[in-house]
Amino acid sequence: MSVEIKTTCCYCGAGCQLLFTVDKEANKILDIHPVPGRTNDSKACLKGWYGWDYLNDPQILTKRLREPMIRKGGKNSPLEIVSWDEAVKFVADNFKKVKEKWGPNSFLAAASARGPGNEAGYITQKFARAVMGTNNIDHCARICHAASVAGSMQTIGEGAMSLSIPEIEDAEVIFNIGYNAATSHPIVARRIVRAKEKGCYIICADPRITETARISDLHLQLKGGANVALVNALANVIISEGLMDKEFVKAHTKGFDDFWAIVKDYTPEYSSGITGLSAEDIRFTARKYASSKHSVILWGMGVTQFSQGVETVKCCCSLAMLTGNFGHYACGTGPVRGQNNVQGTCDMGDLPNVYPGYQDVANPAIQAKFEKAWGVKLSGVAGIQLTRVPELVQHESDPAKRIHAYYITGEDPCQSDPDLDEIRESLDMIDFVVVQDIFWNKTCEHADAILPATAWGEHDGVYTSSDRGFQRIRKVLEPAGNIKTDWEITCLIATAMGYKMHYNNTEEIWNELIDLCPKFTGATYEKLEKLGSIQWPCWDKGMEDKGTMFLHAGGHFATPDGIGILKTSPYHPPVEVENTEYPLTLCTVREVGHYSVRTMTGNCRLLRNLEDEPGWVEMSPEQAGQLGVKQGDIVKIVSKRGFAFTRAKPTERVKTGAVYMTYQWWIGACNELTISALDPSSKTPEYKYCAARIEKIPDQKWAEEEVARRYTDIRNRMRITKEGLPA
């Protein structure tokens, strides 16, 4: 018998709705197609259409994890399959041991912003806080949009998109900075194209000629790392030419004098020297942006993954305030979240400084509320960010202040974090590492225990789209093997440690969550079933209330006094710049067919066929000529931290001096090279800028064989045998 099951796509924050047709008896997917949803307008991109194949476990890259495994004899002993009882006891005993010996703050948990869903995210942070007694809980927003959260919170009081995805197509001006929707969120890119068709003027600030740049009316091909100099200059022009919305600024903002004291120096001529743009283009952009009350700023990781990411975000929010572009339809700021549930995982309080619903851990009244609900004493001290692991493992001289236990759920830091050599060393120095995931990944090699979890499509729950929209995900297939949902696993560990956590289903978890979070109160499962999508804040349980389409209505910001704060800072160059030994700048970018660390998309037959190892490095044709390499040649790319082999891809898209790599490849792993320099406020790494050099390999036959040998070696290491153990 076949049934139809509607769910939300698991690949990006666009939150597209998909309908599966499933043969229930055979437990097999028969068909999938996009259906109408609030954000997707009955459309899906290629990942939505073809990205579910990993549920069939085709074993292209790795096999699914199907059994719990532990290293009974300590770090260097082999992994052994054990029962869930034994695995849970092993993990609980070791977490307890670390807590008793080193204290609560020696533990860190990484929640997953991918498949598990909001309920699992809620349970992970509850485990860290209520069971381990620490606010050391974080997730991958740290390495992507944490700067958006920090910069927006510090200026407008709310860290999410102020507008909704459908509003984008009614904007009159879109200032798109460091964001290529075509690869990150193809369905959002459609809205940008629709906006253009309706007459919107599109300005794209990006060092590369991206798809967005190609359709833009004005492409500002600025130098990498110069965002702050550009946005400060836009503010300078808006203020000095009298283009500011004086009434809005007077009624709804503060901090103007301090703001002007900084941006007054950033004349277009001065910024031109930093950005490489013409003063004329900077002036034109400012005038155009300020000319409409339906101006939208969209940004992605081309803003946030810099050591000045937070400062750029603050100034983007300030530009919108200066021009009165907040609080009404089709205007505002859009930090468009990458992974499917990175917004939701922030919403769930998987952050070191806030409980679920962005409630401050340092606020005694909030702390008391959660203590009462959870029946424990909680810490009022903000925790640490996961990007500080190397510092707090390798460089902290006081053992009592180090991380001694790391609970990693649905993340692969050995592929996704900067400076992989440093990460691998750090993980090996941590007393006890637990990986909870769906596929064997690079981080599993460093784990003391591996706990197999269900994937998207195998459990129920809720995701939050990038524009604050709660949407249901549903179980499509019965999971195979001895695996459990993420939230069940965490509850079992908590209970084994003496703190009873038991829920019968995700709705019970969700109800506990929305009772504790005023902003989410109205988003009951019943309403989600009826309405499909509810955007927070959603205060009202009334069945018709769909929540909030755009934030800051009437210029009332989410700051404590309702007043927005104009902020920016002076420009400084990236931490590691080009030099004689490393004359190129390396920037990491995204590729449309692959997602994150590739364990999911790399195990989908059609997506996998689009590209393969060792990936590629984009360079200008002039650069390729200087290096003496041609399209497809294997080259060695080197930074101070490591090297990788990849293929040369000469393209007119990039300027000479800058090179670009995508981050999902095992052999062409750009994070062997990236730098772990962090934004001082958000602790987000500067993935978008480090110094590198490219070496030509004269013997291409050797290079091909070397890449093949490395690929075989890593596949052998990652392979799971028939019995479920690594080979």
Ligand code: SF4
């Ligand atoms: Fe999935 Fe994003 Fe593609 Fe939509 S745009 S189908 S949510 S990957």
